[in-house]
Amino acid sequence: MRKPGRMNFRHSRLALALVGALALAGCGSTTETLQRGYVLPEGALEQIPIGASQDQVLIVLGTPSTVATVSGEAFYYISQTAKRSAAFMPYGVVDQRVIAVYFDKDRRVTKLANYGMKDGKLFDFYSQTTPTGGQELSYIRNIFRNIGVGPIAPRS
Known part of the structure; x- marks a missing residue:
């Protein structure tokens, strides 16, 4: 018993x-995702036609991360997505984007771009092209260098 x-x-x-x-x-x-910077709303770029005013862009996309006057004025919206597999692991960057809106002298949209990295090269996901040389390309590359590609810490 x-x-x-x-x-x-x-x-x-x-x-x-x-x-x-x-x-x-x-x-x-558990996979933790961290989004830093600008979050592009779904369908936002489709709401900005070529020829739209700068005010329309501000209404749809909001205040840009930075503004440049490389060849005319341009708004840049910068974002970065990072992930980690456990709370004690460092974040690793999985995606970086720069949304660029270019204006002419009358402050009308002349071009839209959604830059990111594809196969190790700068790529415009909006036009599905790889940009070629020039002052604008150098500026975009510098933005990518400055926002970094290494591990990042979450914001407190």
């Missing part, structure tokens, strides 16, 4: 092992 206390001890150990295994399984599958 078995002692009733012996059976409860076995069940307690089994339950404790099961809870521990579930806790460890949950830790491994």
